Amino acid sequence: MDICSKCGNPNIVIKRKASGQALCQDCFIESIEKKVIKTIKKENLLQKGDKVMVALSGGKDSVATLEILNSYVERHFIELCACTIDEGIKGYRQEGVDIAKRHAKRLGIEHQILSFKDAFDIDLDEIMNVPDHRGACTYCGVFRRWLINRAARDMGATKIATGHNLDDEAEAIIMNYLEGNIGNLVKIGPITESKSELFTPKIKPLREIPEREVGLYALSKGLEIHLDGCPYAQQSFRMEVGNVLKDLTPEHPTIMYSTLRGFDKMRPVIREELTEPFEFDRCEICGEPSSNKVCRACTFLKELGHSPNLDYF
Numbered sequence: 001m002d003i004c005s006k007c008g009n010p011n012i013v014i015k016r017k018a019s020g021q022a023l024c025q026d027c028f029i030e031s032i033e034k035k036v037i038k039t040i041k042k043e044n045l046l047q048k049g050d051k052v053m054v055a056l057s058g059g060k061d062s063v064a065t066l067e068i069l070n071s072y073v074e075r076h077f078i079e080l081c082a083c084t085i086d087e088g089i090k091g092y093r094q095e096g097v098d099i100a101k102r103h104a105k106r107l108g109i110e111h112q113i114l115s116f117k118d119a120f121d122i123d124l125d126e127i128m129n130v131p132d133h134r135g136a137c138t139y140c141g142v143f144r145r146w147l148i149n150r151a152a153r154d155m156g157a158t159k160i161a162t163g164h165n166l167d168d169e170a171e172a173i174i175m176n177y178l179e180g181n182i183g184n185l186v187k188i189g190p191i192t193e194s195k196s197e198l199f200t201p202k203i204k205p206l207r208e209i210p211e212r213e214v215g216l217y218a219l220s221k222g223l224e225i226h227l228d229g230c231p232y233a234q235q236s237f238r239m240e241v242g243n244v245l246k247d248l249t250p251e252h253p254t255i256m257y258s259t260l261r262g263f264d265k266m267r268p269v270i271r272e273e274l275t276e277p278f279e280f281d282r283c284e285i286c287g288e289p290s291s292n293k294v295c296r297a298c299t300f301l302k303e304l305g306h307s308p309n310l311d312y313f
Helices: 025-042 060-074 093-107 116-120 136-155 166-179 182-187 211-220 237-248 255-274 296-303
Strands: 012-015 022-024 051-055 079-086 110-115 159-161
Touching: 012 025, 012 211, 022 025, 025 060, 025 211, 051 060, 051 136, 060 079, 060 093, 060 211, 079 093, 079 116, 079 136, 093 110, 110 116, 110 136, 116 136, 136 159, 136 296, 166 182, 166 211, 166 237, 166 255, 182 255, 237 255
Parallel strands: 051 079, 051 159, 079 110
Antiparallel strands: 012 022
8 A cells, every 4th residue: 555655644646657756735735835936946937026827728738837936925935916717618617717706805915907898899609700710729828917017017917826837838849849830849938927017927837747647636735626618629720739749747756847958958959040130129000029010919800990009908
């Protein structure tokens, strides 16, 4: 019978195949929090006095990020606030929004809820009814980033924390490599920065935590989370890549770690050699940071016959 590798407790919640380590609930929670704190220190993700805005969807990843970062608030090291995006997905999004509200209220932090409909006069469900659309994830990612960056400035945040986990990072590395998308490959890492003063740096405290362990952490801590997956995600190339990696994991339990570690070793060279200089500083339509004359959000909105509501904030 397995017992906890750290304390000898016979009540095991996880046995890590990659390391053979077995952990009880308390030791598992402690291991996750220590690993995230180690990532934050190693990558210098936080500085004293930072105001960190968590991109809070209500799902396991963002709720776990909020919970762990709140320990820094308790030590008076940072401030926290949160932003939730309502993409307009009927039968799916509202539950996550409500859960996000309750977590923000529980922790007593400033919280904004922003919607595609109010910002762009069209929501994701409506976009999916437009003929020859580009796919839900393409629009969603671009529009969410546009809103989150504006919200961060509006709330005076110095950092944006997202809930990207190890699976997300490995998928992004493989996906962008297969697509030959050098522009996105250059941006992958623990922190995303820009020379533009309008861009708030994004940090990924959970990038070394496997997805299933993030979920187990949230459940072990008794955190309320939105368990449903996005109905549009099944159509994405990212999901296909993720399924391939998950199929390989049982026989190759360290594959996602090795994907991330290998990429991180190459990352400095990739950034130095392949980062393209900005031709422009900001979008001529919305004023947001952009390496082109018109940003991707405004390009997509123009195709859809819409434009951003610049008075939304």
